[in-house]
Amino acid sequence: MQLAITTSLIVAGIALQIWSSAPRRAERQYALQLPSVLLYSLASALFLFSVFPDSLTEGRALGFGLSGAAGFAAFFMLISFSWLAKTRGRDELNAQLKKAQRENAGLQRQLAGKRSSGEGARPLAQSTRYDVPLHGSRRHRIGLITGNLVDVLGVDVWVNPENTRMEMSRVDEPTVSAVIRYHGGHRDDAGHLVDDTIAKELAERMDGRQHVSAGQVLVTGPGELLESHQVRKIVHVAAVEGEPGSGYRQVMNLARCARNILAEVDRLTVTGEPLRSVVLPLLGTGGGNSDLHRTVDTLLAATVSYFEAHPASRIRVLYLLAYTDVQEAVCRTAIDSCPGLSTGA
Structure with a gap:
C-alpha cells in the first residue's frame, strides 16, 4: 500500500512539474513548483518507511537525524527549497521579458497603423x-x-x-x-x-x-x-x-x-x-x-x-x-x- 501511495505521489509530482514548466507560466514557475517538492519529499519518506519498516518501531523514523526517514525528507525539502529559491530571479526576469515583449508588440501595431494611414502599402x-x-x-x-x-x-x-x-x-x-x-x-x-x-x-x-x-x-x-x-x-x-x-x-x-x-x-x-x-x-x-x-x-x-x-x-x-x-x-x-x-x- 505504501509503495502504491509513493508511486502515486511521484507521478503526481512529475505531472505537476511538467504542467508548471509550460512557457506561458514562466513567470510563476517558482511558486507553482513548490507543491511538487512537497510531493517528492513525502514520497521519499514513505519509500523509506516501506523499505525499512523496523525504523518505525525503533523510533528513529520520527527523529530528525539524517538516519531517520522523516529527517531525510526534511533534508530533501531543505535542499529543494534552496534550489527553487534561485529560480525566483529567473521568474522575475521572465515576467519583465514578457511585459517588454507585449509592449513591443503594441508599439509595432501602432507603427503598422501609422504606416497604413501614411505611405501606401x-x-x-x-x-x-x-x-x-x-x-x-x-x-x-x-x-x-x-x-x-x-x-x-x-x-x-x-x-x-x-x-x-x-x-x-x-x-x-x-x-x-x-x-x-x-x-x-x-x-x-x-x-x-x-x-x-x-x-x-x-x-x-x-x-x-x-x-x-x-x-x-x-x-x-x-x-x-x-x-x-x-x-x-x-x-x-x-x-x-x-x-x-x-x-x-x-x-x-x-x-x-x-x-x-x-x-x-x-x-x-x-x-x-x-x-x-x-x-x-x-x-x-x-x-x-x-x-x-x-x-x-x-x-x-x-x-x-x-x-x-x-x-x-x-x-x-x-x-x-x-x-x-x-x-x-x-x-x-x-x-x-x-x-x-x-x-x-
Whole structure:
C-alpha cells in the first residue's frame, strides 16, 4: 500500500512539474513548483518507511537525524527549497521579458497603423510562411502566408471572400476572387479563359437564389488549381455586402464567417476529404472600407476559439494571407501577442 501511495505521489509530482514548466507560466514557475517538492519529499519518506519498516518501531523514523526517514525528507525539502529559491530571479526576469515583449508588440501595431494611414502599402513579392501552435495543442497551428495568393502552393483549401450574391470578380480585377476564377478555369494557349469552371460551379451551388446571408459558405472544386497549386477545395464565404452607389463593405460578423469556414472544412474532412490546411485572406479588407487591425484580431480570436472548442478538428494549420507589407506587420504582431498561441513569449 505504501509503495502504491509513493508511486502515486511521484507521478503526481512529475505531472505537476511538467504542467508548471509550460512557457506561458514562466513567470510563476517558482511558486507553482513548490507543491511538487512537497510531493517528492513525502514520497521519499514513505519509500523509506516501506523499505525499512523496523525504523518505525525503533523510533528513529520520527527523529530528525539524517538516519531517520522523516529527517531525510526534511533534508530533501531543505535542499529543494534552496534550489527553487534561485529560480525566483529567473521568474522575475521572465515576467519583465514578457511585459517588454507585449509592449513591443503594441508599439509595432501602432507603427503598422501609422504606416497604413501614411505611405501606401507595398505588395509583397515573396511568399513566406510563419506559424505557431495553439497553447496546449500539438494538433493545431495558426500563422500567415505573405504575398500573392497565386504563389501559394500545397495548401488544401483556399478561401474566397465573396459578396452575398456570390458573384465572382472579373478576371482582370485585383481581387482574390479574380485570381481564383482565372487560375481555376481552363485557359487556351494564349492565356484566355475559355471555360469558367469555378464560377459556373458556384452559380450551380446558388441553385437559383439571388443572394445568401452574411457569413454563408458554399464549396466548389478547385478546377485547374488542383493540378497547378495542389488545391483540393475552394470555400466561398459571403464576407462583403454590396450597396448601390457605395460599393462593397465588410459584413458585421466576421467571426461567424471564420467559424463557418472551419466547420465546413471539418464537415468535408469527416466525409473523407483529406483537408489539413487552409489559407484565409483578410476578409473584406481589399477595398479599404474596413479596419485592418480589428479584422485580423477578430479572425485570429475566432480561429483560436474554434480550435479550443473542437480539439478533434482535423485541420492542422490555418494561414492568414498577408498581401502587403502593412498586412504582414499587423498579422505578425497580432499572432505574436495573441494569448491563445504559443509564440515563446
